Amino acid sequence: MKKTVLLSIFATLLLLFVSNDGNAQTKTTTTVQVIQFHSEHRCMTCNKIEELARVALKKYPTIPFSLVNADDKKNEKLCTQFQAYGSSLFLYNTKTKKIKNLTEMAFMNAGDQDKFIKEFNKNMDAFLKS
Numbered sequence: 001m002k003k004t005v006l007l008s009i010f011a012t013l014l015l016l017f018v019s020n021d022g023n024a025q026t027k028t029t030t031t032v033q034v035i036q037f038h039s040e041h042r043c044m045t046c047n048k049i050e051e052l053a054r055v056a057l058k059k060y061p062t063i064p065f066s067l068v069n070a071d072d073k074k075n076e077k078l079c080t081q082f083q084a085y086g087s088s089l090f091l092y093n094t095k096t097k098k099i100k101n102l103t104e105m106a107f108m109n110a111g112d113q114d115k116f117i118k119e120f121n122k123n124m125d126a127f128l129k130s
Helices: 002-026 044-059 073-082 103-109 113-129
Strands: 032-038 065-069 088-093 099-101
Touching: 032 044, 032 073, 032 113, 044 065, 044 103, 044 113, 065 073, 073 088, 088 103, 088 113, 103 113
Parallel strands: 032 065
Antiparallel strands: 032 088, 088 099
């Protein structure tokens, strides 16, 4: 009987430990996001930057990607915050409010997927460490 009680207590503690460990992992959220601003009429390069950014983000599955129409009046405050008045690409930390402008990198490398992804990942890794 004593062994059964001890075994039951051990099994219960083990289950509690495992279930708490699993919950801790699901509550983890990222504070970094990628934001691409665009104008109402998007050029081929702007569309390509979106496509390549989404491909590059597959390495970072928890980081969200947002498209923001800079011509829409409801986004005026956000555009002012980022000083984005057309096509641009940013990394943003919602907790620290740190912003990294990737617009120049994106436009310079939009024609070369491998280079774009390499540069994007290099910038993202450095941003995540900072």
